[in-house]
Amino acid sequence: MAGSGHSKIDSNSAWWLLLPALLVLAFVGVLPLLTIFNYSFFDIFTLEDRYWVGTEWYREILASERFLHSLGRSLLFSAIVLSIQIPLGVYIALLLPREGRVKTAILMVLALPLMVPWNTVPSMWVSFMDEQSGFGGQAVSLLGFDFDYKFNAVHTWILLVAMDTWHWIGLVVILCYSGLSTISPAYYQAAAIDGASRLQVFRYVELPKMSGVLMMAVLLRFMDSFMIYTEAFRVNAGGPNHATSFLSLDLGEEIAAFDYGPAAARSIIYFVIILTVAWAFKTIMNIRQGESRRVGA
Amino acid sequence: MVRARSTASRLKTLMVYVLLTALVGFVLLPFVQMLVLSFTSTLPRDGIAQWQFSTINFQSIIASPLLSGSIVNSIIYVSLNVIVTLLVAIPAAYAIARYRFTGDKHVFLLLIAFRITPPVVLTLPVFILFAKVGLVNTPVGIALVHCVFNIPIAIWILESFISAVPRELDETAFLDGYSLPRFFVRQLLPLIAPGVGVAAFFCFMFSWVEVVFARILTVTGGKPITMAINTLYGFRTDIGLVMAMTLVSLIPGLAVIYFVRNHIAKGFIVRT
Numbered sequence: 001m002a003g004s005g006h007s008k009i010d011s012n013s014a015w016w017l018l019l020p021a022l023l024v025l026a027f028v029g030v031l032p033l034l035t036i037f038n039y040s041f042f043d044i045f046t047l048e049d050r051y052w053v054g055t056e057w058y059r060e061i062l063a064s065e066r067f068l069h070s071l072g073r074s075l076l077f078s079a080i081v082l083s084i085q086i087p088l089g090v091y092i093a094l095l096l097p098r099e100g101r102v103k104t105a106i107l108m109v110l111a112l113p114l115m116v117p118w119n120t121v122p123s124m125w126v127s128f129m130d131e132q133s134g135f136g137g138q139a140v141s142l143l144g145f146d147f148d149y150k151f152n153a154v155h156t157w158i159l160l161v162a163m164d165t166w167h168w169i170g171l172v173v174i175l176c177y178s179g180l181s182t183i184s185p186a187y188y189q190a191a192a193i194d195g196a197s198r199l200q201v202f203r204y205v206e207l208p209k210m211s212g213v214l215m216m217a218v219l220l221r222f223m224d225s226f227m228i229y230t231e232a233f234r235v236n237a238g239g240p241n242h243a244t245s246f247l248s249l250d251l252g253e254e255i256a257a258f259d260y261g262p263a264a265a266r267s268i269i270y271f272v273i274i275l276t277v278a279w280a281f282k283t284i285m286n287i288r289q290g291e292s293r294r295v296g297a
Numbered sequence: 298m299v300r301a302r303s304t305a306s307r308l309k310t311l312m313v314y315v316l317l318t319a320l321v322g323f324v325l326l327p328f329v330q331m332l333v334l335s336f337t338s339t340l341p342r343d344g345i346a347q348w349q350f351s352t353i354n355f356q357s358i359i360a361s362p363l364l365s366g367s368i369v370n371s372i373i374y375v376s377l378n379v380i381v382t383l384l385v386a387i388p389a390a391y392a393i394a395r396y397r398f399t400g401d402k403h404v405f406l407l408l409i410a411f412r413i414t415p416p417v418v419l420t421l422p423v424f425i426l427f428a429k430v431g432l433v434n435t436p437v438g439i440a441l442v443h444c445v446f447n448i449p450i451a452i453w454i455l456e457s458f459i460s461a462v463p464r465e466l467d468e469t470a471f472l473d474g475y476s477l478p479r480f481f482v483r484q485l486l487p488l489i490a491p492g493v494g495v496a497a498f499f500c501f502m503f504s505w506v507e508v509v510f511a512r513i514l515t516v517t518g519g520k521p522i523t524m525a526i527n528t529l530y531g532f533r534t535d536i537g538l539v540m541a542m543t544l545v546s547l548i549p550g551l552a553v554i555y556f557v558r559n560h561i562a563k564g565f566i567v568r569t
Binding site for chain 1: 313316317320321323324325326327328329330331334348381384385386388389391392393395396397398399401404406409410411412413414415416417418419420421422423425426441442444445448452453502505506507508509522523526527530534536539540542543546547550551553554555558559561562563565
Protein backbone atom coordinates (compact mmCIF):
# COMPACT_ATOMS: atom_id res chain seq x y z
CA MET A 1 0.00 0.00 0.00
CA ALA A 2 2.60 2.53 1.05
CA GLY A 3 6.31 2.41 0.27
CA SER A 4 6.29 1.80 -3.44
CA GLY A 5 4.05 4.84 -3.94
CA HIS A 6 6.71 7.51 -4.25
CA SER A 7 8.81 5.57 -6.75
CA LYS A 8 5.99 5.53 -9.31
CA ILE A 9 6.29 7.64 -12.42
CA ASP A 10 3.61 10.20 -13.29
CA SER A 11 2.38 9.42 -16.75
CA ASN A 12 -1.07 9.46 -18.25
CA SER A 13 0.12 7.44 -21.21
CA ALA A 14 -0.10 4.45 -18.85
CA TRP A 15 -3.74 4.38 -19.91
CA TRP A 16 -2.56 2.97 -23.24
CA LEU A 17 -1.30 -0.13 -21.44
CA LEU A 18 -4.69 -0.54 -19.77
CA LEU A 19 -6.57 -0.05 -23.01
CA PRO A 20 -6.62 -3.66 -24.32
CA ALA A 21 -7.97 -4.97 -21.01
CA LEU A 22 -10.58 -2.20 -20.85
CA LEU A 23 -11.69 -2.83 -24.43
CA VAL A 24 -12.33 -6.52 -23.74
CA LEU A 25 -14.15 -5.65 -20.51
CA ALA A 26 -16.24 -3.05 -22.33
CA PHE A 27 -17.34 -5.61 -24.89
CA VAL A 28 -18.20 -8.43 -22.49
CA GLY A 29 -19.19 -6.33 -19.46
CA VAL A 30 -20.27 -2.75 -20.12
CA LEU A 31 -22.14 -3.35 -23.37
CA PRO A 32 -24.33 -6.16 -21.95
CA LEU A 33 -25.04 -4.12 -18.81
CA LEU A 34 -26.15 -1.12 -20.87
CA THR A 35 -28.32 -3.36 -23.05
CA ILE A 36 -30.02 -4.88 -20.06
CA PHE A 37 -30.50 -1.47 -18.46
CA ASN A 38 -32.28 -0.37 -21.60
CA TYR A 39 -34.48 -3.51 -21.74
CA SER A 40 -35.56 -3.09 -18.15
CA PHE A 41 -37.87 -0.21 -19.11
CA PHE A 42 -39.71 -2.11 -21.84
CA ASP A 43 -42.31 -4.81 -22.21
CA ILE A 44 -40.65 -7.06 -24.75
CA PHE A 45 -42.62 -9.43 -26.96
CA THR A 46 -39.87 -9.87 -29.50
CA LEU A 47 -36.72 -7.80 -29.62
CA GLU A 48 -38.25 -5.65 -32.39
CA ASP A 49 -41.71 -5.42 -30.87
CA ARG A 50 -41.56 -3.70 -27.50
CA TYR A 51 -43.38 -1.10 -25.44
CA TRP A 52 -42.06 1.48 -23.03
CA VAL A 53 -43.33 0.73 -19.52
CA GLY A 54 -41.07 3.03 -17.52
CA THR A 55 -40.27 1.79 -14.05
CA GLU A 56 -43.21 -0.59 -13.86
CA TRP A 57 -41.07 -3.76 -13.62
CA TYR A 58 -38.95 -2.26 -10.88
CA ARG A 59 -41.96 -1.23 -8.83
CA GLU A 60 -43.58 -4.62 -9.36
CA ILE A 61 -40.51 -6.61 -8.29
CA LEU A 62 -39.59 -4.44 -5.33
CA ALA A 63 -43.15 -4.59 -4.00
CA SER A 64 -43.56 -8.34 -4.41
CA GLU A 65 -43.44 -10.46 -1.30
CA ARG A 66 -41.66 -13.24 -3.16
CA PHE A 67 -38.73 -10.96 -3.98
CA LEU A 68 -38.37 -9.87 -0.36
CA HIS A 69 -38.45 -13.47 0.84
CA SER A 70 -35.86 -14.59 -1.69
CA LEU A 71 -33.70 -11.61 -0.80
CA GLY A 72 -33.95 -12.52 2.88
CA ARG A 73 -32.99 -16.12 2.19
CA SER A 74 -30.05 -15.16 -0.02
CA LEU A 75 -28.76 -12.65 2.53
CA LEU A 76 -29.07 -15.26 5.30
CA PHE A 77 -27.24 -17.85 3.20
CA SER A 78 -24.40 -15.42 2.43
CA ALA A 79 -24.19 -14.39 6.08
CA ILE A 80 -23.92 -18.02 7.24
CA VAL A 81 -21.42 -18.90 4.52
CA LEU A 82 -19.19 -15.89 5.24
CA SER A 83 -19.31 -16.30 9.00
CA ILE A 84 -18.17 -19.92 8.68
CA GLN A 85 -15.78 -19.84 5.74
CA ILE A 86 -13.82 -16.66 6.44
CA PRO A 87 -12.82 -17.44 10.08
CA LEU A 88 -12.28 -21.11 9.21
CA GLY A 89 -10.14 -20.23 6.19
CA VAL A 90 -8.03 -17.80 8.22
CA TYR A 91 -7.66 -20.41 10.99
CA ILE A 92 -6.56 -23.16 8.60
CA ALA A 93 -4.09 -20.81 6.89
CA LEU A 94 -2.58 -20.03 10.32
CA LEU A 95 -2.41 -23.74 11.20
CA LEU A 96 -0.50 -24.67 8.07
CA PRO A 97 3.27 -24.94 8.45
CA ARG A 98 5.11 -22.12 6.65
CA GLU A 99 7.42 -24.44 4.73
CA GLY A 100 7.75 -28.02 3.58
CA ARG A 101 5.90 -30.71 1.73
CA VAL A 102 3.01 -31.08 4.17
CA LYS A 103 1.92 -27.54 3.47
CA THR A 104 2.16 -28.00 -0.32
CA ALA A 105 0.25 -31.29 -0.17
CA ILE A 106 -2.57 -29.82 1.93
CA LEU A 107 -2.88 -26.76 -0.31
CA MET A 108 -3.11 -29.08 -3.33
CA VAL A 109 -5.85 -31.13 -1.66
CA LEU A 110 -7.75 -27.96 -0.72
CA ALA A 111 -7.55 -26.72 -4.32
CA LEU A 112 -9.10 -29.93 -5.62
CA PRO A 113 -12.80 -29.12 -5.00
CA LEU A 114 -12.31 -25.81 -6.86
CA MET A 115 -11.72 -27.82 -10.04
CA VAL A 116 -15.01 -29.74 -9.90
CA PRO A 117 -17.62 -28.55 -12.42
CA TRP A 118 -20.25 -26.55 -10.55
CA ASN A 119 -23.09 -28.70 -11.78
CA THR A 120 -21.55 -31.92 -10.49
CA VAL A 121 -20.70 -30.56 -7.03
CA PRO A 122 -24.34 -31.11 -5.95
CA SER A 123 -24.40 -34.58 -7.60
CA MET A 124 -21.28 -35.55 -5.68
CA TRP A 125 -22.85 -34.45 -2.41
CA VAL A 126 -26.24 -35.98 -3.09
CA SER A 127 -24.51 -39.33 -3.83
CA PHE A 128 -22.25 -38.85 -0.82
CA MET A 129 -25.20 -38.25 1.50
CA ASP A 130 -27.29 -41.08 0.04
CA GLU A 131 -28.58 -43.20 2.93
CA GLN A 132 -28.06 -46.51 1.17
CA SER A 133 -24.89 -46.13 -0.83
CA GLY A 134 -23.17 -42.91 0.28
CA PHE A 135 -20.35 -42.82 2.83
CA GLY A 136 -21.63 -39.63 4.40
CA GLY A 137 -25.25 -40.79 4.49
CA GLN A 138 -24.31 -44.15 6.01
CA ALA A 139 -22.16 -42.48 8.65
CA VAL A 140 -24.94 -40.06 9.57
CA SER A 141 -27.55 -42.82 9.93
CA LEU A 142 -25.08 -44.97 11.90
CA LEU A 143 -24.79 -42.09 14.34
CA GLY A 144 -28.55 -42.22 14.67
CA PHE A 145 -29.49 -39.03 12.81
CA ASP A 146 -32.49 -39.07 10.57
CA PHE A 147 -31.01 -36.89 7.84
CA ASP A 148 -33.63 -35.94 5.27
CA TYR A 149 -32.51 -33.13 3.02
CA LYS A 150 -35.43 -33.59 0.62
CA PHE A 151 -38.24 -32.71 3.00
CA ASN A 152 -36.62 -31.09 6.01
CA ALA A 153 -35.74 -27.46 5.28
CA VAL A 154 -33.12 -27.18 8.04
CA HIS A 155 -31.38 -30.28 6.70
CA THR A 156 -31.39 -28.86 3.17
CA TRP A 157 -29.75 -25.72 4.50
CA ILE A 158 -27.14 -27.72 6.42
CA LEU A 159 -26.35 -29.73 3.31
CA LEU A 160 -26.03 -26.57 1.17
CA VAL A 161 -23.74 -24.85 3.69
CA ALA A 162 -21.57 -27.97 4.14
CA MET A 163 -21.33 -28.42 0.39
CA ASP A 164 -20.49 -24.77 -0.22
CA THR A 165 -17.84 -24.86 2.51
CA TRP A 166 -16.31 -28.01 1.03
CA HIS A 167 -16.31 -26.39 -2.40
CA TRP A 168 -14.84 -23.00 -1.52
CA ILE A 169 -12.81 -23.24 1.69
CA GLY A 170 -9.70 -23.90 -0.43
CA LEU A 171 -9.99 -20.51 -2.11
CA VAL A 172 -10.16 -18.68 1.22
CA VAL A 173 -7.20 -20.67 2.60
CA ILE A 174 -5.07 -20.11 -0.52
CA LEU A 175 -5.75 -16.37 -0.50
CA CYS A 176 -5.09 -15.99 3.25
CA TYR A 177 -1.99 -18.15 3.08
CA SER A 178 -0.55 -16.09 0.25
CA GLY A 179 -1.05 -12.97 2.35
CA LEU A 180 0.64 -14.61 5.34
CA SER A 181 3.65 -15.74 3.36
CA THR A 182 4.56 -12.13 2.54
CA ILE A 183 5.42 -11.54 6.22
CA SER A 184 9.16 -11.70 6.73
CA PRO A 185 10.42 -13.67 9.78
CA ALA A 186 11.90 -10.42 11.12
CA TYR A 187 8.40 -9.20 12.03
CA TYR A 188 7.74 -12.32 14.10
CA GLN A 189 11.12 -11.98 15.83
CA ALA A 190 10.42 -8.36 16.64
CA ALA A 191 7.02 -9.30 18.03
CA ALA A 192 8.59 -12.07 20.15
CA ILE A 193 11.17 -9.65 21.57
CA ASP A 194 8.37 -7.24 22.46
CA GLY A 195 6.66 -10.11 24.27
CA ALA A 196 3.56 -9.93 22.08
CA SER A 197 0.86 -12.51 22.77
CA ARG A 198 -0.39 -14.83 20.01
CA LEU A 199 -3.52 -12.70 19.70
CA GLN A 200 -1.48 -9.50 19.41
CA VAL A 201 0.72 -11.04 16.72
CA PHE A 202 -2.41 -11.95 14.80
CA ARG A 203 -4.03 -8.55 15.30
CA TYR A 204 -1.04 -6.31 14.56
CA VAL A 205 1.25 -8.41 12.32
CA GLU A 206 -0.76 -11.02 10.44
CA LEU A 207 -4.17 -9.41 9.95
CA PRO A 208 -2.84 -6.20 8.35
CA LYS A 209 -0.82 -8.25 5.84
CA MET A 210 -3.87 -10.34 5.03
CA SER A 211 -6.30 -7.45 4.69
CA GLY A 212 -6.05 -7.13 0.91
CA VAL A 213 -6.47 -10.81 0.09
CA LEU A 214 -9.07 -11.18 2.83
CA MET A 215 -11.08 -8.39 1.24
CA MET A 216 -10.93 -10.26 -2.05
CA ALA A 217 -11.95 -13.52 -0.35
CA VAL A 218 -14.93 -11.82 1.32
CA LEU A 219 -16.07 -10.20 -1.92
CA LEU A 220 -15.72 -13.36 -4.00
CA ARG A 221 -17.45 -15.52 -1.42
CA PHE A 222 -20.19 -12.94 -0.92
CA MET A 223 -20.96 -12.62 -4.61
CA ASP A 224 -20.90 -16.35 -5.36
CA SER A 225 -22.97 -17.34 -2.32
CA PHE A 226 -25.44 -14.51 -2.80
CA MET A 227 -25.99 -15.58 -6.40
CA ILE A 228 -25.86 -19.35 -5.75
CA TYR A 229 -27.76 -21.08 -8.54
CA THR A 230 -26.71 -24.47 -9.87
CA GLU A 231 -25.81 -25.96 -6.50
CA ALA A 232 -29.07 -25.01 -4.79
CA PHE A 233 -31.16 -25.97 -7.78
CA ARG A 234 -29.64 -29.42 -8.26
CA VAL A 235 -29.90 -30.37 -4.60
CA ASN A 236 -33.56 -29.66 -4.06
CA ALA A 237 -34.90 -27.38 -6.84
CA GLY A 238 -35.55 -24.55 -4.37
CA GLY A 239 -37.49 -26.80 -1.99
CA PRO A 240 -38.76 -28.02 0.31
CA ASN A 241 -41.63 -25.57 0.05
CA HIS A 242 -39.45 -22.73 -1.33
CA ALA A 243 -37.15 -22.89 1.70
CA THR A 244 -34.11 -22.69 -0.58
CA SER A 245 -35.36 -20.59 -3.48
CA PHE A 246 -32.72 -17.92 -3.67
CA LEU A 247 -32.63 -14.75 -5.78
CA SER A 248 -30.93 -16.30 -8.79
CA LEU A 249 -33.52 -19.07 -9.05
CA ASP A 250 -36.25 -16.47 -9.58
CA LEU A 251 -34.20 -14.80 -12.29
CA GLY A 252 -33.46 -18.14 -13.94
CA GLU A 253 -37.19 -18.85 -14.12
CA GLU A 254 -37.94 -15.52 -15.80
CA ILE A 255 -35.20 -15.96 -18.38
CA ALA A 256 -36.40 -19.49 -19.11
CA ALA A 257 -39.92 -18.10 -19.62
CA PHE A 258 -38.60 -15.38 -22.02
CA ASP A 259 -39.87 -12.60 -19.74
CA TYR A 260 -37.09 -10.33 -20.94
CA GLY A 261 -38.37 -7.05 -19.51
CA PRO A 262 -38.85 -8.18 -15.90
CA ALA A 263 -35.71 -10.35 -16.12
CA ALA A 264 -33.71 -7.28 -17.16
CA ALA A 265 -35.13 -5.16 -14.33
CA ARG A 266 -34.40 -7.96 -11.88
CA SER A 267 -30.82 -8.26 -13.17
CA ILE A 268 -30.25 -4.54 -12.61
CA ILE A 269 -31.69 -4.76 -9.09
CA TYR A 270 -29.37 -7.68 -8.22
CA PHE A 271 -26.39 -5.87 -9.71
CA VAL A 272 -27.11 -2.76 -7.64
CA ILE A 273 -27.48 -4.84 -4.43
CA ILE A 274 -24.14 -6.57 -5.05
CA LEU A 275 -22.36 -3.29 -5.82
CA THR A 276 -23.82 -1.63 -2.73
CA VAL A 277 -22.75 -4.44 -0.42
CA ALA A 278 -19.28 -4.57 -2.00
CA TRP A 279 -18.91 -0.82 -1.60
CA ALA A 280 -20.02 -1.06 2.04
CA PHE A 281 -17.49 -3.85 2.74
CA LYS A 282 -14.73 -1.79 1.20
CA THR A 283 -15.64 1.36 3.11
CA ILE A 284 -15.72 -0.52 6.42
CA MET A 285 -12.38 -2.18 5.66
CA ASN A 286 -10.80 1.18 4.79
CA ILE A 287 -12.07 2.81 7.98
CA ARG A 288 -10.80 -0.07 10.12
CA GLN A 289 -7.44 -0.04 8.36
CA GLY A 290 -7.16 3.67 9.02
CA GLU A 291 -7.91 3.09 12.70
CA SER A 292 -5.44 0.25 13.12
CA ARG A 293 -2.75 2.31 11.44
CA ARG A 294 -3.35 5.11 13.94
CA VAL A 295 -3.29 2.64 16.85
CA GLY A 296 -0.13 1.00 15.50
CA ALA A 297 1.70 4.33 15.16
CA MET B 298 10.02 -27.15 33.49
CA VAL B 299 11.75 -27.45 30.14
CA ARG B 300 10.46 -30.98 29.80
CA ALA B 301 6.86 -30.01 30.59
CA ARG B 302 7.04 -27.28 27.99
CA SER B 303 8.29 -29.59 25.28
CA THR B 304 5.51 -32.07 26.05
CA ALA B 305 3.02 -29.26 25.78
CA SER B 306 4.42 -28.09 22.47
CA ARG B 307 4.51 -31.66 21.21
CA LEU B 308 0.87 -32.03 22.19
CA LYS B 309 0.11 -28.84 20.33
CA THR B 310 1.85 -30.10 17.19
CA LEU B 311 -0.10 -33.33 17.49
CA MET B 312 -3.36 -31.37 17.75
CA VAL B 313 -2.48 -29.39 14.62
CA TYR B 314 -1.86 -32.60 12.70
CA VAL B 315 -5.11 -34.16 13.94
CA LEU B 316 -7.03 -31.09 12.77
CA LEU B 317 -5.27 -31.00 9.40
CA THR B 318 -5.92 -34.73 8.89
CA ALA B 319 -9.61 -34.22 9.66
CA LEU B 320 -9.65 -31.38 7.13
CA VAL B 321 -8.02 -33.51 4.43
CA GLY B 322 -10.50 -36.30 5.18
CA PHE B 323 -13.46 -33.93 4.88
CA VAL B 324 -12.20 -32.68 1.51
CA LEU B 325 -11.23 -36.08 0.10
CA LEU B 326 -14.17 -38.29 1.15
CA PRO B 327 -16.63 -37.03 -1.49
CA PHE B 328 -13.88 -37.63 -4.06
CA VAL B 329 -13.50 -41.24 -2.89
CA GLN B 330 -17.25 -41.62 -3.34
CA MET B 331 -16.96 -40.19 -6.83
CA LEU B 332 -14.11 -42.55 -7.69
CA VAL B 333 -16.08 -45.59 -6.49
CA LEU B 334 -19.23 -44.57 -8.36
CA SER B 335 -17.35 -43.86 -11.58
CA PHE B 336 -16.21 -47.49 -11.62
CA THR B 337 -19.70 -48.79 -10.85
CA SER B 338 -22.48 -49.66 -13.23
CA THR B 339 -25.28 -47.64 -11.65
CA LEU B 340 -28.07 -48.49 -14.10
CA PRO B 341 -29.46 -51.95 -14.89
CA ARG B 342 -27.74 -53.20 -18.05
CA ASP B 343 -27.58 -56.45 -20.01
CA GLY B 344 -24.61 -58.52 -18.91
CA ILE B 345 -23.55 -56.31 -15.98
CA ALA B 346 -25.22 -56.55 -12.61
CA GLN B 347 -26.27 -53.18 -11.17
CA TRP B 348 -23.89 -51.76 -8.54
CA GLN B 349 -21.13 -54.02 -9.85
CA PHE B 350 -17.57 -52.89 -10.51
CA SER B 351 -17.28 -52.01 -14.17
CA THR B 352 -15.44 -49.77 -16.62
CA ILE B 353 -18.62 -49.32 -18.65
CA ASN B 354 -18.83 -45.60 -17.80
CA PHE B 355 -15.44 -44.86 -19.30
CA GLN B 356 -16.27 -46.96 -22.36
CA SER B 357 -19.44 -44.89 -22.76
CA ILE B 358 -17.43 -41.66 -22.65
CA ILE B 359 -15.11 -42.86 -25.41
CA ALA B 360 -18.04 -44.14 -27.47
CA SER B 361 -20.02 -40.87 -27.25
CA PRO B 362 -18.87 -38.08 -29.58
CA LEU B 363 -20.73 -35.54 -27.41
CA LEU B 364 -18.89 -36.54 -24.25
CA SER B 365 -15.41 -37.04 -25.68
CA GLY B 366 -15.80 -33.97 -27.93
CA SER B 367 -16.74 -31.85 -24.95
CA ILE B 368 -13.31 -32.46 -23.41
CA VAL B 369 -11.69 -30.95 -26.52
CA ASN B 370 -14.13 -28.00 -26.46
CA SER B 371 -13.35 -27.31 -22.81
CA ILE B 372 -9.62 -27.40 -23.38
CA ILE B 373 -9.93 -25.06 -26.39
CA TYR B 374 -12.02 -22.41 -24.65
CA VAL B 375 -10.03 -22.45 -21.41
CA SER B 376 -6.68 -22.19 -23.24
CA LEU B 377 -8.02 -19.33 -25.34
CA ASN B 378 -9.38 -17.59 -22.27
CA VAL B 379 -6.10 -17.90 -20.36
CA ILE B 380 -4.09 -16.61 -23.35
CA VAL B 381 -6.37 -13.61 -24.01
CA THR B 382 -6.60 -12.77 -20.31
CA LEU B 383 -2.84 -12.85 -19.77
CA LEU B 384 -2.13 -10.91 -22.98
CA VAL B 385 -4.26 -7.96 -21.89
CA ALA B 386 -3.67 -8.27 -18.13
CA ILE B 387 0.14 -8.17 -18.16
CA PRO B 388 0.43 -4.66 -19.67
CA ALA B 389 -2.45 -3.44 -17.52
CA ALA B 390 -0.87 -4.81 -14.34
CA TYR B 391 2.45 -3.25 -15.35
CA ALA B 392 0.79 0.14 -15.83
CA ILE B 393 -0.81 -0.01 -12.38
CA ALA B 394 2.35 -1.23 -10.69
CA ARG B 395 4.68 1.36 -12.22
CA TYR B 396 2.78 4.54 -13.09
CA ARG B 397 0.68 7.15 -11.42
CA PHE B 398 -1.99 8.47 -13.72
CA THR B 399 -5.28 10.35 -13.61
CA GLY B 400 -7.95 8.02 -12.28
CA ASP B 401 -5.62 5.26 -11.12
CA LYS B 402 -7.33 5.16 -7.73
CA HIS B 403 -10.58 4.18 -9.42
CA VAL B 404 -9.19 1.41 -11.59
CA PHE B 405 -9.29 -1.12 -8.75
CA LEU B 406 -12.87 -0.22 -7.88
CA LEU B 407 -13.77 -0.63 -11.54
CA LEU B 408 -12.11 -4.05 -11.61
CA ILE B 409 -13.93 -5.12 -8.45
CA ALA B 410 -17.21 -4.12 -10.09
CA PHE B 411 -16.48 -6.32 -13.10
CA ARG B 412 -15.31 -9.23 -11.00
CA ILE B 413 -18.42 -9.31 -8.85
CA THR B 414 -20.97 -8.78 -11.61
CA PRO B 415 -23.02 -11.98 -11.31
CA PRO B 416 -22.91 -14.02 -14.56
CA VAL B 417 -26.64 -14.71 -14.31
CA VAL B 418 -27.23 -10.95 -14.60
CA LEU B 419 -25.32 -10.77 -17.89
CA THR B 420 -26.60 -13.95 -19.52
CA LEU B 421 -29.49 -12.46 -21.46
CA PRO B 422 -27.71 -9.53 -23.18
CA VAL B 423 -24.53 -11.56 -23.70
CA PHE B 424 -26.53 -14.16 -25.57
CA ILE B 425 -28.26 -11.54 -27.75
CA LEU B 426 -25.00 -9.69 -28.40
CA PHE B 427 -22.99 -12.82 -29.17
CA ALA B 428 -25.72 -14.22 -31.41
CA LYS B 429 -25.45 -11.04 -33.51
CA VAL B 430 -21.70 -11.44 -34.04
CA GLY B 431 -21.75 -15.21 -34.48
CA LEU B 432 -20.12 -16.20 -31.21
CA VAL B 433 -22.82 -18.63 -30.07
CA ASN B 434 -22.13 -22.38 -30.12
CA THR B 435 -18.37 -21.93 -30.36
CA PRO B 436 -15.72 -22.24 -27.65
CA VAL B 437 -14.49 -18.76 -28.68
CA GLY B 438 -17.63 -17.13 -27.28
CA ILE B 439 -17.20 -18.76 -23.88
CA ALA B 440 -13.50 -17.89 -23.86
CA LEU B 441 -14.32 -14.22 -24.45
CA VAL B 442 -17.14 -13.85 -21.96
CA HIS B 443 -15.15 -15.49 -19.17
CA CYS B 444 -12.70 -12.60 -19.48
CA VAL B 445 -15.18 -10.46 -17.57
CA PHE B 446 -14.29 -12.16 -14.29
CA ASN B 447 -10.78 -13.40 -15.14
CA ILE B 448 -9.14 -10.16 -16.29
CA PRO B 449 -9.66 -8.41 -12.91
CA ILE B 450 -8.28 -11.44 -11.02
CA ALA B 451 -5.25 -11.70 -13.32
CA ILE B 452 -4.50 -7.97 -13.02
CA TRP B 453 -4.70 -8.10 -9.20
CA ILE B 454 -2.31 -11.05 -8.96
CA LEU B 455 0.16 -9.88 -11.60
CA GLU B 456 0.28 -6.34 -10.21
CA SER B 457 1.46 -7.73 -6.90
CA PHE B 458 4.23 -9.77 -8.52
CA ILE B 459 5.37 -6.89 -10.78
CA SER B 460 5.49 -4.48 -7.82
CA ALA B 461 7.92 -6.85 -6.13
CA VAL B 462 10.41 -6.47 -9.02
CA PRO B 463 12.80 -3.55 -8.37
CA ARG B 464 12.33 -0.66 -10.76
CA GLU B 465 16.02 -0.43 -11.55
CA LEU B 466 15.47 -3.41 -13.84
CA ASP B 467 13.13 -1.39 -16.08
CA GLU B 468 15.39 1.66 -16.08
CA THR B 469 18.51 -0.29 -17.00
CA ALA B 470 16.65 -2.14 -19.75
CA PHE B 471 15.28 1.08 -21.26
CA LEU B 472 18.76 2.69 -21.10
CA ASP B 473 20.07 -0.36 -22.93
CA GLY B 474 17.58 0.43 -25.69
CA TYR B 475 14.96 -2.22 -24.98
CA SER B 476 11.51 -1.45 -26.33
CA LEU B 477 8.58 -2.05 -23.97
CA PRO B 478 7.38 -5.27 -25.64
CA ARG B 479 10.92 -6.65 -25.83
CA PHE B 480 11.50 -5.74 -22.17
CA PHE B 481 8.32 -7.63 -21.23
CA VAL B 482 9.27 -10.78 -23.08
CA ARG B 483 13.01 -10.86 -22.36
CA GLN B 484 13.29 -9.51 -18.83
CA LEU B 485 10.04 -9.05 -16.97
CA LEU B 486 8.22 -12.28 -17.81
CA PRO B 487 11.02 -14.64 -16.77
CA LEU B 488 11.16 -12.84 -13.41
CA ILE B 489 7.43 -12.95 -12.74
CA ALA B 490 6.92 -16.45 -14.19
CA PRO B 491 5.51 -17.79 -10.88
CA GLY B 492 3.02 -14.92 -10.87
CA VAL B 493 1.97 -15.71 -14.44
CA GLY B 494 1.53 -19.32 -13.36
CA VAL B 495 -0.62 -18.37 -10.38
CA ALA B 496 -2.72 -16.00 -12.50
CA ALA B 497 -3.18 -18.75 -15.09
CA PHE B 498 -4.18 -21.16 -12.32
CA PHE B 499 -6.90 -18.80 -11.08
CA CYS B 500 -8.17 -18.12 -14.61
CA PHE B 501 -8.27 -21.83 -15.37
CA MET B 502 -10.07 -22.55 -12.12
CA PHE B 503 -12.84 -19.99 -12.58
CA SER B 504 -13.29 -20.75 -16.27
CA TRP B 505 -13.11 -24.58 -16.40
CA VAL B 506 -16.00 -25.13 -13.99
CA GLU B 507 -18.29 -22.25 -14.96
CA VAL B 508 -21.83 -23.22 -15.98
CA VAL B 509 -24.04 -20.15 -16.36
CA PHE B 510 -22.37 -18.53 -19.40
CA ALA B 511 -21.40 -21.91 -20.82
CA ARG B 512 -25.03 -22.99 -20.89
CA ILE B 513 -26.48 -19.86 -22.46
CA LEU B 514 -23.77 -19.76 -25.17
CA THR B 515 -23.90 -23.40 -26.28
CA VAL B 516 -27.41 -24.16 -27.44
CA THR B 517 -26.72 -26.76 -30.08
CA GLY B 518 -22.99 -27.22 -30.38
CA GLY B 519 -19.57 -26.51 -28.94
CA LYS B 520 -20.66 -27.88 -25.57
CA PRO B 521 -17.92 -28.00 -22.93
CA ILE B 522 -17.64 -30.72 -20.27
CA THR B 523 -20.01 -28.98 -17.86
CA MET B 524 -22.78 -28.81 -20.46
CA ALA B 525 -22.15 -32.35 -21.71
CA ILE B 526 -22.72 -33.44 -18.11
CA ASN B 527 -25.94 -31.39 -18.04
CA THR B 528 -27.30 -33.47 -20.92
CA LEU B 529 -26.82 -36.58 -18.78
CA TYR B 530 -29.27 -35.39 -16.14
CA GLY B 531 -32.72 -36.71 -16.75
CA PHE B 532 -35.53 -38.83 -15.44
CA ARG B 533 -33.13 -41.69 -14.73
CA THR B 534 -29.70 -40.16 -14.38
CA ASP B 535 -26.77 -42.52 -14.87
CA ILE B 536 -24.88 -41.19 -11.86
CA GLY B 537 -21.93 -43.50 -12.55
CA LEU B 538 -21.45 -41.89 -15.94
CA VAL B 539 -21.78 -38.39 -14.42
CA MET B 540 -19.07 -39.25 -11.88
CA ALA B 541 -16.82 -40.79 -14.54
CA MET B 542 -17.16 -37.57 -16.56
CA THR B 543 -16.37 -35.52 -13.45
CA LEU B 544 -13.28 -37.64 -12.85
CA VAL B 545 -12.12 -37.05 -16.44
CA SER B 546 -12.76 -33.31 -16.08
CA LEU B 547 -10.56 -33.25 -12.98
CA ILE B 548 -7.46 -34.55 -14.76
CA PRO B 549 -6.45 -31.25 -16.43
CA GLY B 550 -7.24 -29.46 -13.18
CA LEU B 551 -4.95 -31.83 -11.30
CA ALA B 552 -2.21 -31.18 -13.84
CA VAL B 553 -2.58 -27.42 -13.39
CA ILE B 554 -2.54 -27.71 -9.58
CA TYR B 555 0.59 -29.88 -9.75
CA PHE B 556 2.22 -27.39 -12.10
CA VAL B 557 1.80 -24.40 -9.76
CA ARG B 558 1.96 -26.33 -6.47
CA ASN B 559 4.98 -24.47 -5.15
CA HIS B 560 3.65 -21.04 -6.05
CA ILE B 561 -0.07 -21.57 -5.54
CA ALA B 562 -0.10 -19.37 -2.45
CA LYS B 563 3.28 -17.77 -2.54
CA GLY B 564 3.27 -14.25 -1.40
CA PHE B 565 0.91 -12.13 -3.36
CA ILE B 566 -0.93 -9.32 -1.70
CA VAL B 567 -3.87 -7.56 -3.22
CA ARG B 568 -4.12 -3.82 -3.00
CA THR B 569 -7.60 -2.54 -2.47
